[in-house]
Amino acid sequence: MQHLDLKVVEQARAWLSQGETVWFCTVLSTFGSSPREPGSMFVARADGRHVGSLSGGCVEEDFLECLGEGAFNQPAQRLRYGSRDGQGGNRVALPCGGTLDVLIERMRPDRDNLEHMDTLLATLRGQQVRTRQVALESGEKTFVDEEGVGPRVVDSDSGRSVSIRVGPAARLIIAGISTVSIACAEFAKALGYEVIVCDPREEALDNAPVEGARVEPVLPSVYIASPGACHAATAVVALTHDPRIDDLAMIEAVNTPAFYLGVMGSRRSSEARAERLRRSGGLSEQEITRIHMPIGLALGSKTPAEIALAVMADIVRVQRGRARDRL
Template sequence: MVSDDLEVIRTATGWLGDGVRVALVTVLKTWGSSPRPPGALLAIHGSGHTVGSVSGGCVEETLAASHRKGELGGERPSLVDFGVEEAEAERLGLPCGGRLELMVELLSSVDNLKPLLDLMDNGQLTARRVVLESGEVTLQTGGAGVEFDVTRESVTKVFGPAWQLLLIGNGQIARHLAQMAISLDYRVTICDPRAEFIDQNPLVGVHYSKRMPDDEVRRLKDVARTAVVTLAHDPRQDDLGLTAALERALFYIGALGSRRSAEKRRGRLTEIGHSADQIARIHAPAGLAIGSKRPAEIALSILAQITAVRNRVGAASLAGG
C-alpha cells in the first residue's frame, strides 16, 4: 500500500511524462461539512481522468469537465471557491453541504513534479512551497514542522512520512501494522535482533533493524511525532524497548499482550525503577477494544488507537460519549 499523496504525485508525474497537461488541485480551506481535509490532493488528466479526491465526487466531476475544455486555471496558480448548499449537495450525491477553497496549478512538464517524487520515493520528508503570485515552486527537505500552511503569499504542504512508527518484534502483526501505517504516511521501522525472526520477504518501504530495542529507541529523532509498539512476545526484548521509550517524549507507547501480561510487565518495570506515572504512559494492552482476534484485526485496533492519540481524541469520544 502507498499513501494517497504518493499515489497522486506518482500518477500525475507519469501523465506529465506522456506529454499530458495536468491540473493539480489542493484543498486550502473547508467550511461546514467537507469529506476531505485541507491539504488533500487531486490530479486531473487532460482527458478528464482523475486520481485523488477533494470532495465526495461532484467537485471532481466539475473540475474535470472544466479541465477537458481548457477552462481550468492559467499560468499562475488560481484559487477556486466551491460553495455547495445542502439541496445541491443532495442532488449531486454528497452526504452534506459545505464549502471548499481550492488551489489549481496547471502543469505541463515532468520537471514540475519529478524532483518531488524522487524525494518521496527515497522516504525524504519534503516541504513544497508554491508562491501564489508567480507560481514559483521550491522544495525544502528536513524537519516536519507544520504539515500544511496557507498564507496570502504562498501555500506550503509537507510530503513524505511526517510521522514515525517503531515496531519492536517481527511477525504477522508487525507486518500488517507496518503495511497499514505506510498508507497513512508513517516512516516505519521493524526492530528485531533475534536471528530466527529475519523476514524472508521484507516489505517495500519498511526499514529493518537488528539493533537491540533500547538502542533503536534511543536513536530516534523527532520523538514528538513518533510511536513505539512492542510486539515481540518476549519480555527480554519488549522491556528493553519500553524502558528506553519511557525516557523519551514519544506521543504513543503501546505494548501487545493480555491484561495479565500487562500487570506482570508493570511489576517488572516498577522493580527497575520506573514510577507509576511513567508506566501509565504505556497503552497496554495496545489497541482499541474492537473484539480483534486475527493478526490483521489486532493491527487495525492498534493503529486506530495510535490515530486517536495522535488526533487527541479522548476516551469518551471513542466510546461514543
C-alpha cells in the same frame, strides 16, 4: 500528513523532472461530508494520469474532465466544489450538501518548481515542519519554518494567499513480527501511514510479506535509536509478547519525539513490564506513563485483526487529540 501525500509529491517531482507540466492540488477547506482533510494533495498531468485524491472519486473525475478540456491555465487558482451559489465547480454535488475548496497550481517543469518540490519532499521525509505560502495571483511559492501548531491551512486577511502547513508523513514503526503485527501493518497502510516493520529473526521474516511496508532485519531498538527513525508524526508499537524485543524497543522509544508508544499485553503483564522498565531499563515514572500499556482501545478484541483494529483506533484517537472519555 498521510503517506499518500508523500507519494503525490514524489510523483509530481518525477513528472516535472521528465519535462511534464503538472497540476498540483491541495484541499484548502471542507464543509459537510469529506473523506480528505485540509492539506490533502493530488497531482495530475494533462493526459489524465494522476496520483492521490481530493474527495474519493466525484471531484477528481470532474477535475480531470475539465483539465482535458483545457481548463486551469492560471499559475494558481482556488476552486469550490459543491457550491450552491452559482460559483465554482458546481457541476458536482457532494454528499450531505458538503463543499470542498481546492487550490490548483499549474507547475511547469522549470528549475524553481523542481527546487520547490525538492524542499517539500525533504519536509515530508524529515523532521522539520514548514509552512508553504502560495500567492493566488502570481502562483509564487515560498517556505517558512514553523513549530507545527495550529490549523493546517490558513487564508491571509486579504484573501490573496494561502498558507499550508506541511510536516513529516505519518509513520508507524512496528517492533517485531507477529500475526497482530501483520494485521496492524495492513490497517496502517489503508490509513495512509508509512509502515516500517523491524525484526532480526530470520524465521519471523519468512512469515512477514507485508506488501508496501518496509522491513528492517534488525533489532527494533537499534532501528528506533538510529538518526531520523522517529519524528513527531511517528507511532511505535511492540506486538510480540517477547520482552527482548518489546521492552528494549520501549526503552529507546521514550527518548524520541514519537506521539504514540504502545505495547501489547494483558493488564497484569503490563504491570510486570512497567516494573521491569523501572528496574532494568531505568525509566522514570514520566517516561513509563508515555507508554500505552495495555495497548489499544478496550473493544473486547480476541482475534489478531480485532487487536490490530483496537491498536490503530487508539493511535488515530491520540493523533486527532481525542480523549478516551469523549469517544
